[in-house]
Amino acid sequence: MVATDIIGMTDVPEPVASTKADPSVFRDVVELTKPRIVTMILVTTVASAWIAVASQSLPGLSALQWLVLLVGTGLVAGSAGAANQVWERVIDTLMPRTASRPMASKRMSLVTGVGLTASGLLVGTSMLAWMFGGTPAIVGLATWILYVLVYTPMKRRTAWNTTVGAIAGALPVFMGYTAAGGTLDQVAGWMLFGILAAWQYPHFMAIAWLYRRQYGEAGFCMTTTVEPTGRHAAWQSIWGTLAMAASGVVLCVAPAGQPIWTLASAITAVLVVATCWPLMKAAWTFRRDPQDATARKMLRWSLVVLPVVLLVTTLRMIGL
Numbered sequence: 001m002v003a004t005d006i007i008g009m010t011d012v013p014e015p016v017a018s019t020k021a022d023p024s025v026f027r028d029v030v031e032l033t034k035p036r037i038v039t040m041i042l043v044t045t046v047a048s049a050w051i052a053v054a055s056q057s058l059p060g061l062s063a064l065q066w067l068v069l070l071v072g073t074g075l076v077a078g079s080a081g082a083a084n085q086v087w088e089r090v091i092d093t094l095m096p097r098t099a100s101r102p103m104a105s106k107r108m109s110l111v112t113g114v115g116l117t118a119s120g121l122l123v124g125t126s127m128l129a130w131m132f133g134g135t136p137a138i139v140g141l142a143t144w145i146l147y148v149l150v151y152t153p154m155k156r157r158t159a160w161n162t163t164v165g166a167i168a169g170a171l172p173v174f175m176g177y178t179a180a181g182g183t184l185d186q187v188a189g190w191m192l193f194g195i196l197a198a199w200q201y202p203h204f205m206a207i208a209w210l211y212r213r214q215y216g217e218a219g220f221c222m223t224t225t226v227e228p229t230g231r232h233a234a235w236q237s238i239w240g241t242l243a244m245a246a247s248g249v250v251l252c253v254a255p256a257g258q259p260i261w262t263l264a265s266a267i268t269a270v271l272v273v274a275t276c277w278p279l280m281k282a283a284w285t286f287r288r289d290p291q292d293a294t295a296r297k298m299l300r301w302s303l304v305v306l307p308v309v310l311l312v313t314t315l316r317m318i319g320l
């Protein structure tokens, strides 16, 4: 049996909570890490490192440094995804969306899940500390703690969990930014953080709407379960998209705090707004007509808009 996935692009197997669902151990290990989220986090890490180098006139990273940054960050982020699945192995059985995960379906043992989580965290953090010193490693560890130990239990208590999740999802920009030599007091780094944190509202409000029944039945506290008309979710998406565009514009125009009025800053600022526009339109349409179709459109646009905004801002910084 097949079903359409959340963004309506491909057919995916209907989730089944059975030990026979997926015999591939390798596939389970990958699935445990939430690979699509990790991939997007790595995209943000690369953009952040590049923007730090270009905006602060730093020497670029060597090939080995890029490799260690990507593998180290990927391991820490994958470990966070794994820890979340270990923690939620029982509640994940209550939602068709998550019931076929390796831990929830019991295809993977608790010992293996915990072992993979611990080794990913240890190896990833050590690699970052060895190559780049303490800051990126400490930011990674703090992100891991916030996501696993604060956000994960909060999901069943208050819809404010999304704000904590958005902070955790945005902090990895500082791993790339500081690994490349940037510091935590620079405007460019904080604008990148702003882009990421704000983007997660349209991204997640769409998901929270599409899965509102599953979240509600499993006992999760999301904006769409505590306010089921979708109005709050829509407004959070609209404000999130606006804040994302504003952070992107500031990054293009005033990467060091002081506005620099050049053709490049004006063109890229306009491009940032133009890129965010379809997401804003989708959020507005969702506000007027909160339905699965309008939410799915918003989710799809969120996944397109983030990499494009990062590309535009990176090109601006490297002076193209």
Ligand code: HEM
Residues within 6 Å of the ligand: 005, 006, 007, 036, 037, 040, 041, 044, 097, 162, 163, 164, 165, 166, 168, 169, 170, 200, 203, 204, 207, 303
């Ligand atoms: C409040 C923060 C966030 C929440 C609650 C959240 C939640 C989710 C959930 C539940 C899914 C899975 C949807 C499904 O099962 O089909 C998902 C998909 C995804 N998320 Fe997020 N997310 C957040 C932040 C992030 C961040 C920071 C990134 C990366 C920068 C990210 C990237 C993705 C990607 C690439 C997908 C894959 C979409 C697909 O299924 O094809 N998310 N998110």
Ligand SMILES: CC(C)=CCC/C(C)=C/CC/C(C)=C/COP(=O)(O)OP(=O)(O)O
Residues within 6 Å of the ligand: 037, 041, 073, 076, 077, 080, 081, 084, 088, 140, 143, 144, 147, 151, 152, 165, 166, 168, 169, 172
């Ligand atoms: C470097 C490092 C430690 C990075 C970690 C950052 C990270 C994993 C951010 C993810 C953001 C997030 C809240 C995802 C949803 O989890 P969820 O639990 O709501 O999703 P689920 O319901 O599908 O399990």
